[in-house]
Amino acid sequence: MACSIVPSSLFFFHKLTNSRYGTRTFVAMQDDCGAASATTTEQYKMKIPHVLTVAGSDSGAGAGIQADLKACAARGVYCSTVITAVTAQNTAGVQGVNIVPEDFVAAQLKSVLSDMQVDVVKTGMLPSTDLVKVLLQSLSEFPVRALVVDPVMVSTSGDVLAGPSTITGLRENLLPMADIVTPNVKEASALLGGMQVVTVADMCSAAKLLHNLGPRTVLVKGGDLPDSSDAVDIFFDGEDFHELRSSRVNTRNTHGTGCTLASCIAAELAKGSPMLSAVKVAKCFVETALDYSKDIVIGSGPQGPFDHLLRLKRTNKKWGRSITDAVKAALEGGATIIQLREKDADTRGFLEAAKACLQICCVHGVPLLINDRIDIALACDADGVHLGQSDMPARTARALLGPDKIIGVSCKTPEEAHQAWIDGANYIGCGGVYPTNTKANNLTVGLDGLKTVCLASKLPVVAIGGIGISNASDVMKIGVSNLKGVAVVSALFDRECILPESKKLHAVLMDAVQRVK
Ligand SMILES: Nc1ncnc2c1ncn2[C@@H]1O[C@H](COP(=O)(O)OP(=O)(O)OP(=O)(O)O)[C@@H](O)[C@H]1O
Numbered sequence: 112m113a114c115s116i117v118p119s120s121l122f123f124f125h126k127l128t129n130s131r132y133g134t135r136t137f138v139a140m141q142d143d144c145g146a147a148s149a150t151t152t153e154q155y156k157m158k159i160p161h162v163l164t165v166a167g168s169d170s171g172a173g174a175g176i177q178a179d180l181k182a183c184a185a186r187g188v189y190c191s192t193v194i195t196a197v198t199a200q201n202t203a204g205v206q207g208v209n210i211v212p213e214d215f216v217a218a219q220l221k222s223v224l225s226d227m228q229v230d231v232v233k234t235g236m237l238p239s240t241d242l243v244k245v246l247l248q249s250l251s252e253f254p255v256r257a258l259v260v261d262p263v264m265v266s267t268s269g270d271v272l273a274g275p276s277t278i279t280g281l282r283e284n285l286l287p288m289a290d291i292v293t294p295n296v297k298e299a300s301a302l303l304g305g306m307q308v309v310t311v312a313d314m315c316s317a318a319k320l321l322h323n324l325g326p327r328t329v330l331v332k333g334g335d336l337p338d339s340s341d342a343v344d345i346f347f348d349g350e351d352f353h354e355l356r357s358s359r360v361n362t363r364n365t366h367g368t369g370c371t372l373a374s375c376i377a378a379e380l381a382k383g384s385p386m387l388s389a390v391k392v393a394k395c396f397v398e399t400a401l402d403y404s405k406d407i408v409i410g411s412g413p414q415g416p417f418d419h420l421l422r423l424k425r426t427n428k429k430w431g432r433s434i435t436d437a438v439k440a441a442l443e444g445g446a447t448i449i450q451l452r453e454k455d456a457d458t459r460g461f462l463e464a465a466k467a468c469l470q471i472c473c474v475h476g477v478p479l480l481i482n483d484r485i486d487i488a489l490a491c492d493a494d495g496v497h498l499g500q501s502d503m504p505a506r507t508a509r510a511l512l513g514p515d516k517i518i519g520v521s522c523k524t525p526e527e528a529h530q531a532w533i534d535g536a537n538y539i540g541c542g543g544v545y546p547t548n549t550k551a552n553n554l555t556v557g558l559d560g561l562k563t564v565c566l567a568s569k570l571p572v573v574a575i576g577g578i579g580i581s582n583a584s585d586v587m588k589i590g591v592s593n594l595k596g597v598a599v600v601s602a603l604f605d606r607e608c609i610l611p612e613s614k615k616l617h618a619v620l621m622d623a624v625q626r627v628k
Protein backbone atom coordinates (compact mmCIF):
# COMPACT_ATOMS: atom_id res chain seq x y z
CA MET A 112 0.00 0.00 0.00
CA ALA A 113 1.29 3.41 -0.86
CA CYS A 114 2.44 5.19 2.23
CA SER A 115 2.18 8.74 0.96
CA ILE A 116 -1.56 8.80 1.56
CA VAL A 117 -2.48 10.87 4.52
CA PRO A 118 -5.63 10.40 6.48
CA SER A 119 -7.22 13.24 8.33
CA SER A 120 -9.89 13.12 10.96
CA LEU A 121 -12.77 15.37 11.69
CA PHE A 122 -14.51 15.79 14.96
CA PHE A 123 -17.70 17.12 13.54
CA PHE A 124 -20.82 17.65 15.61
CA HIS A 125 -23.41 18.18 12.98
CA LYS A 126 -26.12 16.24 11.27
CA LEU A 127 -25.19 15.23 7.78
CA THR A 128 -27.32 13.01 5.61
CA ASN A 129 -25.91 10.45 3.31
CA SER A 130 -27.10 7.39 1.53
CA ARG A 131 -25.14 4.88 3.57
CA TYR A 132 -25.96 6.11 7.05
CA GLY A 133 -29.04 8.32 6.69
CA THR A 134 -29.15 11.42 8.88
CA ARG A 135 -26.97 11.29 11.96
CA THR A 136 -24.59 13.33 13.97
CA PHE A 137 -21.04 12.50 13.28
CA VAL A 138 -18.46 13.18 15.88
CA ALA A 139 -15.89 13.52 13.28
CA MET A 140 -12.25 13.91 13.04
CA GLN A 141 -10.49 14.83 9.94
CA ASP A 142 -6.98 13.83 9.44
CA ASP A 143 -5.42 16.73 8.00
CA CYS A 144 -2.77 16.26 5.52
CA GLY A 145 -5.62 15.53 3.48
CA ALA A 146 -8.61 17.38 3.99
CA ALA A 147 -9.05 20.88 3.87
CA SER A 148 -6.30 22.77 2.54
CA ALA A 149 -6.46 26.13 1.29
CA THR A 150 -4.17 28.34 -0.56
CA THR A 151 -6.38 29.44 -3.37
CA THR A 152 -5.27 29.90 -6.92
CA GLU A 153 -6.52 33.41 -6.65
CA GLN A 154 -4.19 34.11 -3.74
CA TYR A 155 -1.29 32.69 -5.70
CA LYS A 156 -2.18 34.93 -8.60
CA MET A 157 -2.17 37.87 -6.27
CA LYS A 158 0.97 37.20 -4.27
CA ILE A 159 3.29 34.48 -3.11
CA PRO A 160 4.96 35.21 0.24
CA HIS A 161 8.51 36.35 -0.44
CA VAL A 162 11.62 36.32 1.74
CA LEU A 163 14.87 37.98 0.67
CA THR A 164 17.93 36.53 2.35
CA VAL A 165 21.05 38.69 2.57
CA ALA A 166 23.74 36.20 3.56
CA GLY A 167 26.86 34.26 2.66
CA SER A 168 27.12 31.24 0.38
CA ASP A 169 28.17 27.92 1.97
CA SER A 170 29.78 25.64 -0.62
CA GLY A 171 28.80 22.64 1.51
CA ALA A 172 25.20 23.89 1.27
CA GLY A 173 24.28 23.12 4.87
CA ALA A 174 24.14 26.73 6.07
CA GLY A 175 24.03 30.24 4.61
CA ILE A 176 22.17 31.09 1.42
CA GLN A 177 21.73 27.44 0.52
CA ALA A 178 20.02 26.62 3.84
CA ASP A 179 17.83 29.70 3.46
CA LEU A 180 16.68 28.65 -0.02
CA LYS A 181 15.87 25.12 1.13
CA ALA A 182 14.12 26.26 4.31
CA CYS A 183 11.91 28.72 2.43
CA ALA A 184 11.15 26.14 -0.27
CA ALA A 185 10.19 23.64 2.42
CA ARG A 186 7.86 26.21 3.97
CA GLY A 187 6.25 27.12 0.63
CA VAL A 188 7.69 30.60 0.39
CA TYR A 189 9.64 32.23 -2.45
CA CYS A 190 13.21 33.14 -1.55
CA SER A 191 15.45 35.61 -3.38
CA THR A 192 19.13 35.90 -2.49
CA VAL A 193 21.66 38.70 -2.08
CA ILE A 194 25.10 37.15 -1.54
CA THR A 195 27.45 39.00 0.78
CA ALA A 196 30.37 36.54 0.76
CA VAL A 197 31.35 33.27 -0.83
CA THR A 198 32.80 30.72 1.56
CA ALA A 199 34.75 27.55 0.88
CA GLN A 200 33.23 25.33 3.53
CA ASN A 201 32.56 21.68 4.25
CA THR A 202 31.77 19.42 7.19
CA ALA A 203 35.29 19.96 8.60
CA GLY A 204 35.08 23.76 8.77
CA VAL A 205 35.63 26.93 6.77
CA GLN A 206 38.60 26.83 4.40
CA GLY A 207 38.20 30.30 2.90
CA VAL A 208 36.04 33.43 2.76
CA ASN A 209 35.77 35.78 -0.20
CA ILE A 210 33.81 38.93 0.57
CA VAL A 211 31.62 40.40 -2.17
CA PRO A 212 32.43 44.12 -2.71
CA GLU A 213 29.89 46.44 -1.05
CA ASP A 214 28.85 48.16 -4.26
CA PHE A 215 27.99 44.79 -5.76
CA VAL A 216 25.93 43.82 -2.72
CA ALA A 217 24.16 47.17 -3.21
CA ALA A 218 23.57 46.28 -6.87
CA GLN A 219 22.03 42.92 -5.92
CA LEU A 220 19.82 44.57 -3.30
CA LYS A 221 18.58 47.13 -5.80
CA SER A 222 17.87 44.50 -8.45
CA VAL A 223 15.70 42.46 -6.12
CA LEU A 224 14.04 45.12 -3.97
CA SER A 225 13.19 47.48 -6.83
CA ASP A 226 11.51 44.77 -8.86
CA MET A 227 10.07 42.08 -6.60
CA GLN A 228 7.57 42.49 -3.81
CA VAL A 229 9.68 41.34 -0.88
CA ASP A 230 7.71 40.78 2.35
CA VAL A 231 10.49 40.00 4.78
CA VAL A 232 14.27 40.44 4.74
CA LYS A 233 16.41 37.94 6.64
CA THR A 234 20.09 38.64 7.21
CA GLY A 235 22.88 36.15 7.87
CA MET A 236 26.58 36.72 7.33
CA LEU A 237 27.27 40.48 7.02
CA PRO A 238 31.05 40.70 6.99
CA SER A 239 31.50 44.49 7.48
CA THR A 240 29.90 47.47 9.15
CA ASP A 241 29.82 49.27 5.79
CA LEU A 242 27.76 46.40 4.42
CA VAL A 243 25.26 46.86 7.23
CA LYS A 244 24.99 50.50 6.20
CA VAL A 245 24.48 49.55 2.54
CA LEU A 246 21.65 47.23 3.58
CA LEU A 247 19.97 49.83 5.77
CA GLN A 248 20.19 52.39 2.95
CA SER A 249 18.43 49.95 0.60
CA LEU A 250 15.76 49.16 3.18
CA SER A 251 15.04 52.85 3.71
CA GLU A 252 14.51 53.17 -0.05
CA PHE A 253 12.49 49.96 -0.35
CA PRO A 254 10.84 49.19 3.01
CA VAL A 255 9.68 45.66 3.83
CA ARG A 256 7.20 44.29 6.39
CA ALA A 257 9.74 42.71 8.72
CA LEU A 258 13.47 42.32 9.28
CA VAL A 259 14.88 39.10 10.78
CA VAL A 260 18.50 39.46 11.90
CA ASP A 261 20.56 36.31 12.47
CA PRO A 262 23.82 37.84 13.77
CA VAL A 263 26.13 35.23 12.24
CA MET A 264 29.65 35.61 13.64
CA VAL A 265 31.39 32.32 14.26
CA SER A 266 30.60 28.94 12.68
CA THR A 267 30.14 25.98 15.01
CA SER A 268 33.53 24.77 13.80
CA GLY A 269 34.98 27.90 15.43
CA ASP A 270 35.82 29.76 12.20
CA VAL A 271 35.17 33.52 12.13
CA LEU A 272 32.55 34.50 9.55
CA ALA A 273 32.19 38.14 10.56
CA GLY A 274 34.98 39.79 12.52
CA PRO A 275 34.70 41.85 15.72
CA SER A 276 34.60 45.06 13.66
CA THR A 277 31.10 44.16 12.45
CA ILE A 278 29.77 43.97 16.00
CA THR A 279 29.48 47.76 16.19
CA GLY A 280 27.47 47.88 12.95
CA LEU A 281 25.18 45.12 14.19
CA ARG A 282 24.68 46.61 17.64
CA GLU A 283 24.30 50.22 16.69
CA ASN A 284 22.75 50.17 13.25
CA LEU A 285 21.04 46.87 12.51
CA LEU A 286 19.59 45.66 15.82
CA PRO A 287 17.45 48.78 16.36
CA MET A 288 15.76 48.07 13.00
CA ALA A 289 15.18 44.35 13.63
CA ASP A 290 11.80 42.77 14.35
CA ILE A 291 13.68 39.82 15.77
CA VAL A 292 17.35 39.07 16.40
CA THR A 293 18.37 35.42 16.80
CA PRO A 294 21.87 35.04 18.33
CA ASN A 295 23.21 31.72 19.57
CA VAL A 296 24.77 31.80 23.04
CA LYS A 297 28.22 32.77 21.73
CA GLU A 298 26.83 35.54 19.54
CA ALA A 299 24.68 36.86 22.40
CA SER A 300 27.80 36.98 24.54
CA ALA A 301 29.83 38.77 21.83
CA LEU A 302 27.08 41.34 21.23
CA LEU A 303 27.04 42.04 24.98
CA GLY A 304 30.77 42.65 25.33
CA GLY A 305 31.74 39.15 26.39
CA MET A 306 29.07 38.58 29.03
CA GLN A 307 28.91 34.98 30.23
CA VAL A 308 25.96 33.09 28.65
CA VAL A 309 26.11 29.46 29.79
CA THR A 310 22.82 28.83 31.61
CA VAL A 311 19.14 29.35 30.82
CA ALA A 312 19.11 32.15 33.41
CA ASP A 313 22.06 33.79 31.58
CA MET A 314 20.11 33.46 28.31
CA CYS A 315 17.16 35.34 29.87
CA SER A 316 19.45 38.12 31.13
CA ALA A 317 21.13 38.32 27.71
CA ALA A 318 17.76 38.46 25.95
CA LYS A 319 16.72 41.39 28.12
CA LEU A 320 19.99 43.28 27.58
CA LEU A 321 19.83 42.66 23.83
CA HIS A 322 16.26 43.93 23.79
CA ASN A 323 17.56 47.18 25.28
CA LEU A 324 19.63 47.61 22.10
CA GLY A 325 16.42 48.18 20.13
CA PRO A 326 15.08 45.05 18.39
CA ARG A 327 11.33 44.40 18.81
CA THR A 328 11.93 40.83 19.97
CA VAL A 329 14.90 38.60 20.82
CA LEU A 330 15.45 34.86 20.53
CA VAL A 331 18.57 33.56 22.26
CA LYS A 332 19.19 30.06 20.85
CA GLY A 333 20.50 27.37 23.12
CA GLY A 334 21.54 24.75 20.55
CA ASP A 335 25.11 25.05 21.83
CA LEU A 336 24.23 25.43 25.52
CA PRO A 337 26.63 23.21 27.45
CA ASP A 338 25.22 20.36 29.51
CA SER A 339 21.65 20.66 28.30
CA SER A 340 19.66 17.57 27.45
CA ASP A 341 16.99 19.77 25.82
CA ALA A 342 17.33 22.30 23.02
CA VAL A 343 16.16 25.40 24.89
CA ASP A 344 15.65 28.81 23.29
CA ILE A 345 14.56 31.98 25.11
CA PHE A 346 12.13 34.34 23.40
CA PHE A 347 11.66 37.83 24.88
CA ASP A 348 9.23 40.40 23.50
CA GLY A 349 10.08 43.22 25.89
CA GLU A 350 7.49 42.09 28.42
CA ASP A 351 7.32 38.33 28.68
CA PHE A 352 9.89 35.56 28.47
CA HIS A 353 8.97 32.32 26.73
CA GLU A 354 11.13 29.27 27.30
CA LEU A 355 10.87 27.21 24.12
CA ARG A 356 12.03 23.71 24.85
CA SER A 357 12.31 20.66 22.61
CA SER A 358 14.18 17.43 23.10
CA ARG A 359 17.75 17.51 21.77
CA VAL A 360 18.13 15.32 18.69
CA ASN A 361 21.20 13.14 19.06
CA THR A 362 22.96 13.75 15.74
CA ARG A 363 26.12 15.20 14.20
CA ASN A 364 24.02 16.79 11.45
CA THR A 365 23.34 20.21 12.98
CA HIS A 366 25.26 22.44 10.55
CA GLY A 367 22.95 25.26 9.49
CA THR A 368 20.29 24.97 12.21
CA GLY A 369 20.63 28.69 12.98
CA CYS A 370 20.25 29.85 9.35
CA THR A 371 17.33 27.47 8.86
CA LEU A 372 15.57 28.66 12.00
CA ALA A 373 15.88 32.33 11.01
CA SER A 374 14.70 31.64 7.45
CA CYS A 375 11.70 29.67 8.70
CA ILE A 376 10.80 32.52 11.02
CA ALA A 377 11.04 34.91 8.06
CA ALA A 378 8.93 32.55 5.92
CA GLU A 379 6.18 32.31 8.53
CA LEU A 380 6.19 36.09 8.99
CA ALA A 381 5.89 36.50 5.22
CA LYS A 382 2.78 34.29 5.37
CA GLY A 383 1.29 36.55 8.00
CA SER A 384 1.99 34.74 11.27
CA PRO A 385 2.53 36.67 14.50
CA MET A 386 6.14 36.57 15.79
CA LEU A 387 5.81 33.99 18.57
CA SER A 388 3.87 31.59 16.33
CA ALA A 389 6.49 32.02 13.62
CA VAL A 390 9.27 31.19 16.08
CA LYS A 391 7.44 28.11 17.38
CA VAL A 392 6.74 26.75 13.89
CA ALA A 393 10.38 27.37 12.93
CA LYS A 394 11.74 25.57 15.98
CA CYS A 395 9.41 22.65 15.36
CA PHE A 396 10.54 22.50 11.72
CA VAL A 397 14.23 22.41 12.73
CA GLU A 398 13.60 19.68 15.28
CA THR A 399 11.60 17.57 12.80
CA ALA A 400 14.23 17.99 10.07
CA LEU A 401 17.07 17.10 12.47
CA ASP A 402 15.20 14.03 13.64
CA TYR A 403 14.45 12.93 10.08
CA SER A 404 18.10 13.45 9.05
CA LYS A 405 19.83 12.20 12.18
CA ASP A 406 21.44 9.21 10.50
CA ILE A 407 22.33 10.60 7.07
CA VAL A 408 26.03 10.76 6.24
CA ILE A 409 27.32 13.67 4.15
CA GLY A 410 31.02 14.47 4.47
CA SER A 411 33.56 13.09 6.90
CA GLY A 412 33.99 16.10 9.20
CA PRO A 413 32.47 16.51 12.67
CA GLN A 414 29.35 18.50 11.71
CA GLY A 415 27.16 17.45 8.80
CA PRO A 416 24.22 19.15 7.05
CA PHE A 417 20.65 17.96 7.44
CA ASP A 418 17.82 17.44 4.97
CA HIS A 419 15.37 20.34 4.72
CA LEU A 420 13.12 18.78 2.10
CA LEU A 421 12.01 15.87 4.25
CA ARG A 422 8.39 16.54 3.47
CA LEU A 423 8.91 15.54 -0.12
CA LYS A 424 10.04 12.13 1.04
CA ARG A 425 8.45 11.58 4.39
CA THR A 426 6.31 8.52 4.66
CA ASN A 427 4.48 6.84 7.46
CA LYS A 428 7.70 4.95 7.98
CA LYS A 429 8.36 7.54 10.66
CA TRP A 430 5.81 5.83 12.87
CA GLY A 431 6.01 2.40 11.27
CA ARG A 432 2.30 1.81 10.77
CA SER A 433 -0.08 1.35 7.89
CA ILE A 434 -2.74 3.86 6.94
CA THR A 435 -5.47 1.39 7.90
CA ASP A 436 -4.01 0.98 11.41
CA ALA A 437 -3.85 4.77 11.73
CA VAL A 438 -7.47 5.20 10.63
CA LYS A 439 -8.63 2.39 12.93
CA ALA A 440 -6.98 3.98 15.94
CA ALA A 441 -8.46 7.38 15.13
CA LEU A 442 -11.94 5.88 14.84
CA GLU A 443 -11.64 3.88 18.04
CA GLY A 444 -10.75 7.13 19.78
CA GLY A 445 -13.91 8.83 18.54
CA ALA A 446 -13.21 10.42 15.16
CA THR A 447 -16.41 10.89 13.23
CA ILE A 448 -15.26 11.46 9.69
CA ILE A 449 -12.13 10.28 7.96
CA GLN A 450 -10.74 12.02 4.99
CA LEU A 451 -8.01 10.63 2.78
CA ARG A 452 -5.62 12.77 0.87
CA GLU A 453 -3.20 11.45 -1.68
CA LYS A 454 0.09 13.26 -1.69
CA ASP A 455 2.15 11.52 -4.30
CA ALA A 456 0.87 7.96 -4.39
CA ASP A 457 -0.12 6.44 -7.72
CA THR A 458 -3.82 6.20 -8.49
CA ARG A 459 -4.01 2.44 -8.05
CA GLY A 460 -2.30 2.60 -4.67
CA PHE A 461 -4.62 5.37 -3.59
CA LEU A 462 -7.70 3.44 -4.65
CA GLU A 463 -6.56 0.35 -2.77
CA ALA A 464 -5.91 2.41 0.36
CA ALA A 465 -9.31 4.09 0.02
CA LYS A 466 -11.09 0.72 -0.28
CA ALA A 467 -9.28 -0.64 2.76
CA CYS A 468 -10.09 2.46 4.82
CA LEU A 469 -13.72 2.38 3.68
CA GLN A 470 -14.13 -1.11 5.12
CA ILE A 471 -12.88 0.07 8.50
CA CYS A 472 -15.03 3.21 8.37
CA CYS A 473 -18.12 1.10 7.58
CA VAL A 474 -17.49 -1.04 10.68
CA HIS A 475 -17.53 2.15 12.77
CA GLY A 476 -20.43 3.75 10.92
CA VAL A 477 -18.25 6.70 9.96
CA PRO A 478 -18.11 8.34 6.53
CA LEU A 479 -14.98 8.31 4.45
CA LEU A 480 -14.31 11.38 2.33
CA ILE A 481 -11.71 11.57 -0.42
CA ASN A 482 -9.75 14.74 -0.92
CA ASP A 483 -10.03 16.21 -4.42
CA ARG A 484 -10.30 12.92 -6.34
CA ILE A 485 -13.90 12.48 -7.49
CA ASP A 486 -12.82 9.48 -9.58
CA ILE A 487 -11.43 7.68 -6.53
CA ALA A 488 -14.55 8.53 -4.50
CA LEU A 489 -16.77 7.09 -7.24
CA ALA A 490 -14.56 4.06 -7.80
CA CYS A 491 -14.61 2.97 -4.15
CA ASP A 492 -18.09 4.33 -3.37
CA ALA A 493 -16.77 6.61 -0.66
CA ASP A 494 -19.23 8.79 1.25
CA GLY A 495 -18.10 12.00 -0.33
CA VAL A 496 -15.28 14.35 -1.20
CA HIS A 497 -13.50 17.32 0.22
CA LEU A 498 -12.54 20.01 -2.25
CA GLY A 499 -9.98 22.81 -2.07
CA GLN A 500 -10.39 26.06 -3.95
CA SER A 501 -8.21 24.85 -6.79
CA ASP A 502 -9.95 21.46 -7.05
CA MET A 503 -13.03 20.71 -9.14
CA PRO A 504 -15.85 23.21 -8.38
CA ALA A 505 -18.35 21.78 -5.88
CA ARG A 506 -21.20 22.30 -8.34
CA THR A 507 -19.52 20.04 -10.92
CA ALA A 508 -18.60 17.51 -8.25
CA ARG A 509 -22.23 17.47 -7.10
CA ALA A 510 -23.40 16.77 -10.65
CA LEU A 511 -21.01 13.84 -10.87
CA LEU A 512 -21.61 12.45 -7.38
CA GLY A 513 -25.37 12.93 -7.10
CA PRO A 514 -27.39 14.40 -4.25
CA ASP A 515 -26.50 11.88 -1.52
CA LYS A 516 -22.76 12.25 -1.24
CA ILE A 517 -21.17 14.60 1.27
CA ILE A 518 -19.22 17.49 -0.21
CA GLY A 519 -16.94 19.67 1.90
CA VAL A 520 -15.20 22.77 0.56
CA SER A 521 -12.18 24.60 2.00
CA CYS A 522 -12.97 28.29 2.35
CA LYS A 523 -10.95 31.17 3.74
CA THR A 524 -13.29 34.05 2.89
CA PRO A 525 -17.01 34.88 3.04
CA GLU A 526 -17.05 34.97 -0.78
CA GLU A 527 -15.71 31.43 -1.02
CA ALA A 528 -18.18 30.32 1.66
CA HIS A 529 -21.07 31.88 -0.26
CA GLN A 530 -20.00 30.11 -3.43
CA ALA A 531 -19.77 26.79 -1.57
CA TRP A 532 -23.37 27.26 -0.40
CA ILE A 533 -24.61 28.08 -3.90
CA ASP A 534 -22.74 25.10 -5.30
CA GLY A 535 -24.47 22.68 -2.95
CA ALA A 536 -21.69 21.90 -0.47
CA ASN A 537 -22.66 20.21 2.82
CA TYR A 538 -20.01 21.78 4.98
CA ILE A 539 -17.11 24.20 4.93
CA GLY A 540 -13.58 23.55 6.16
CA CYS A 541 -12.03 26.82 7.31
CA GLY A 542 -8.38 27.43 8.15
CA GLY A 543 -5.50 27.43 8.82
CA VAL A 544 -6.74 28.64 12.11
CA TYR A 545 -3.24 28.34 13.57
CA PRO A 546 0.10 28.01 11.78
CA THR A 547 0.66 24.40 10.80
CA ASN A 548 3.53 22.28 9.66
CA THR A 549 1.18 19.96 7.78
CA LYS A 550 0.57 22.39 4.97
CA ALA A 551 3.66 24.40 4.27
CA ASN A 552 2.08 27.02 2.04
CA ASN A 553 -1.15 27.49 3.86
CA LEU A 554 -2.09 31.00 4.90
CA THR A 555 -3.18 31.44 8.50
CA VAL A 556 -6.64 33.01 8.89
CA GLY A 557 -6.67 32.94 12.70
CA LEU A 558 -9.70 32.75 14.97
CA ASP A 559 -10.95 36.05 13.53
CA GLY A 560 -10.84 34.72 9.98
CA LEU A 561 -12.66 31.59 11.13
CA LYS A 562 -15.37 33.62 12.82
CA THR A 563 -15.82 35.82 9.76
CA VAL A 564 -16.36 32.79 7.54
CA CYS A 565 -18.75 31.16 10.05
CA LEU A 566 -20.84 34.32 10.39
CA ALA A 567 -21.03 34.71 6.63
CA SER A 568 -22.42 31.24 5.98
CA LYS A 569 -25.40 29.04 6.71
CA LEU A 570 -23.32 25.94 6.25
CA PRO A 571 -21.79 24.04 9.16
CA VAL A 572 -18.10 24.80 9.50
CA VAL A 573 -15.23 22.63 10.64
CA ALA A 574 -12.06 24.45 11.73
CA ILE A 575 -8.72 23.28 10.40
CA GLY A 576 -5.03 24.03 10.79
CA GLY A 577 -2.69 23.62 13.73
CA ILE A 578 -5.52 22.40 15.97
CA GLY A 579 -4.84 19.86 18.70
CA ILE A 580 -5.72 18.93 22.25
CA SER A 581 -4.24 22.13 23.70
CA ASN A 582 -6.20 24.62 21.61
CA ALA A 583 -9.31 22.78 20.36
CA SER A 584 -11.52 24.20 23.10
CA ASP A 585 -10.28 27.76 22.39
CA VAL A 586 -11.43 27.28 18.81
CA MET A 587 -14.86 25.99 19.81
CA LYS A 588 -15.21 28.85 22.28
CA ILE A 589 -15.44 31.52 19.57
CA GLY A 590 -19.16 31.12 20.13
CA VAL A 591 -20.59 30.85 16.64
CA SER A 592 -23.40 28.36 16.34
CA ASN A 593 -22.46 26.90 12.97
CA LEU A 594 -18.90 26.07 14.04
CA LYS A 595 -19.47 22.36 14.45
CA GLY A 596 -16.09 20.78 14.96
CA VAL A 597 -12.43 20.59 14.15
CA ALA A 598 -10.29 18.69 11.70
CA VAL A 599 -6.88 17.46 12.72
CA VAL A 600 -3.97 15.81 11.04
CA SER A 601 -0.71 16.14 12.95
CA ALA A 602 -2.43 16.14 16.34
CA LEU A 603 -3.30 12.50 15.74
CA PHE A 604 -1.33 11.13 12.84
CA ASP A 605 2.03 12.62 13.70
CA ARG A 606 1.95 11.03 17.15
CA GLU A 607 3.47 7.81 18.29
CA CYS A 608 0.17 6.47 19.67
CA ILE A 609 -2.94 7.66 17.87
CA LEU A 610 -5.61 6.02 20.03
CA PRO A 611 -4.97 7.89 23.32
CA GLU A 612 -4.56 11.19 21.46
CA SER A 613 -7.80 10.62 19.62
CA LYS A 614 -9.62 9.79 22.88
CA LYS A 615 -8.25 12.92 24.54
CA LEU A 616 -9.20 15.14 21.64
CA HIS A 617 -12.65 13.62 21.52
CA ALA A 618 -13.11 14.28 25.25
CA VAL A 619 -11.93 17.88 24.93
CA LEU A 620 -14.33 18.49 22.06
CA MET A 621 -17.30 16.82 23.75
CA ASP A 622 -16.65 19.03 26.72
CA ALA A 623 -16.38 22.15 24.56
CA VAL A 624 -19.59 21.29 22.69
CA GLN A 625 -21.48 20.77 25.98
CA ARG A 626 -20.30 24.17 27.20
CA VAL A 627 -21.32 25.91 23.98
CA LYS A 628 -24.82 24.38 24.33
N1 LIG B 1 20.55 18.75 18.48
C1 LIG B 1 19.49 19.55 18.42
N2 LIG B 1 18.25 19.05 18.62
C2 LIG B 1 17.16 19.85 18.55
N3 LIG B 1 17.22 21.16 18.28
C3 LIG B 1 18.43 21.72 18.09
C4 LIG B 1 19.64 20.95 18.16
N4 LIG B 1 20.69 21.79 17.91
C5 LIG B 1 20.17 23.01 17.70
N5 LIG B 1 18.82 22.99 17.84
C6 LIG B 1 17.90 24.10 17.66
O1 LIG B 1 18.22 24.70 16.42
C7 LIG B 1 18.04 26.11 16.47
C8 LIG B 1 19.36 26.80 16.12
O2 LIG B 1 20.14 26.88 17.29
P1 LIG B 1 21.71 26.90 17.37
O3 LIG B 1 22.03 27.31 18.75
O4 LIG B 1 22.23 25.60 16.88
O5 LIG B 1 22.04 28.03 16.31
P2 LIG B 1 23.40 28.36 15.59
O6 LIG B 1 24.55 28.04 16.48
O7 LIG B 1 23.27 29.75 15.10
O8 LIG B 1 23.40 27.35 14.38
P3 LIG B 1 24.44 27.28 13.14
O9 LIG B 1 25.46 28.33 13.38
O10 LIG B 1 24.99 25.87 13.19
O11 LIG B 1 23.64 27.50 11.92
C9 LIG B 1 17.55 26.40 17.88
O12 LIG B 1 16.14 26.44 17.90
C10 LIG B 1 18.06 25.21 18.69
O13 LIG B 1 17.31 24.99 19.85
Ligand SMILES: Cc1ncc(CO)c(N)n1
Nearest residue numbers: 167168169174175236266
Ligand atom coordinates in the same frame (compact mmCIF):
# COMPACT_ATOMS: atom_id res chain seq x y z
C1 LIG C 1 27.86 31.25 4.89
C2 LIG C 1 27.52 30.83 6.26
N1 LIG C 1 26.57 31.51 6.94
C3 LIG C 1 26.24 31.16 8.20
C4 LIG C 1 26.86 30.10 8.81
C5 LIG C 1 26.49 29.74 10.25
O1 LIG C 1 26.15 28.47 10.41
C6 LIG C 1 27.84 29.39 8.08
N2 LIG C 1 28.49 28.32 8.60
N3 LIG C 1 28.14 29.78 6.81
Ligand SMILES: [Mg+2]
Nearest residue numbers: 263295369370
Ligand atom coordinates in the same frame (compact mmCIF):
# COMPACT_ATOMS: atom_id res chain seq x y z
MG1 LIG D 1 24.20 30.75 13.76
